[in-house]
Amino acid sequence: MSAYFNDTFIAGEESKLHVADLSIQRGYAVFDFCRTVNRKPLFINDHLERFFASAAAMHLPVNKTKEELIHIIGQLIQQSSLPEAGIRIMLTGGYSPDTYTPAVPNLLITCNPVKTATEADFEKGVSVISFEHQRELPHIKTINYTMAVWLQPLVKEKKADDVLYHHNKIITEFPRSNVFVVTKDNRLLTPARNMLKGITRKQVLSLAAAILPVEERDIHREEVYEAAELFLTSTSKKLMPVVRIDDIVIGEGKPGVITRELYRRFLEKEKNQ
């Protein structure tokens, strides 16, 4: 496992930050995460565009171009012998002299084994609970997952796999995934604001356009409870059916036909990248 730190390739074990870094002092950093298929980074342009947008929104300059980052990531993948790798590109607030003011950012890129959802995971689906919470600066991919990690014991206690945030009953997103609803009259709904726009979400929206009407808009939790199908999307989970939310079984507790068709087309797309 190798990594890249600022301007140098380093061993994975050496991927360390001094405690003065603003990520450790104040949780101030952005990142993006992609995975490889056929030893190539999937949707890398979209991921890097979002990474640059996150960095700019957090007032953190990136001292590399997109092309330079693609080159570095390519070398990391080549150096590793991983059939499937997860690439994490991180930019922090840097070594702050007063532990508060951003300094020259630290850039850290790691390449590690990644566990993605299998077709067996898809068939099983996941159970979720809903929870009132609005993430701070939701359109920026910061490292702030305080609430998500903090909620893990509750999720476990409720025998669920994940948590769907809502604010005043309007659903927004999972901590690391986007949410999609298939209505009983065969429309596809997904939130349009107060959440992070996922790269897999973008692909699904594009694939869905050929299949059924799509609406990006506010969705009330009641519409989720009455959904014909419900699924989430993320880089590592791909498309994943949600078969239960807050003790309400969705569909017949199995992946729905629309979800399955979108999943099939998505797998096709990533295979042919």
Add this chain to the structure above:
Amino acid sequence: MSAYFNDTFIAGEESKLHVADLSIQRGYAVFDFCRTVNRKPLFINDHLERFFASAAAMHLPVNKTKEELIHIIGQLIQQSSLPEAGIRIMLTGGYSPDTYTPAVPNLLITCNPVKTATEADFEKGVSVISFEHQRELPHIKTINYTMAVWLQPLVKEKKADDVLYHHNKIITEFPRSNVFVVTKDNRLLTPARNMLKGITRKQVLSLAAAILPVEERDIHREEVYEAAELFLTSTSKKLMPVVRIDDIVIGEGKPGVITRELYRRFLEKEKNQ
């Protein structure tokens, strides 16, 4: 500058965390911060009690007792030749195998020079702006200062020194300080909820009880605009007059008499610790 990492004293330069640590991956960590007076840690019992409370609230076990931490901190202060030191005690979510689930926490204690507010700073006071924001899990001292750091360019643009958060016009706290209002009829007000209860705040409440009526309750922003005196409290700023908020001058733009008397008593108290 020396430090302590898990079970070992280390050099300050060696105070590093591997990127797998949940503080870097997900901003998941708690800390507390105290300073020395006469080479002794000020209000150390209160700081450590809050540290243990923060750790417990974040489901992070501390593998040291309060007495052990006091002993380690004492040794760090002794090893350093600093007349005034800042002690940061930090507990992270640990080296997470899946970058999401908390593991065995990492404990990191650092001892560094600290810059505290001087009497000249007190005489000058600070200017602030108000901003709509409610911190997540505000009663826990997490490392999540994303919003505070993100707001720095705005604070600077407004020629202010700090930002006072309010939620639906009810003021709560500054990112790193508590807020106090002296009303025109000589009562002392400070928020009671949705904020972190500071150690200096506790001292000020205790000192104020002998001087004027004190109310811990919700405070509307309008009450701040109409204040006779306004000040903030924190470990490094001690008591600091706020002489302007949102372009409204408080008092005559100078430290008020109550603020000054509380400040005098506070300095007396810390000197005699």
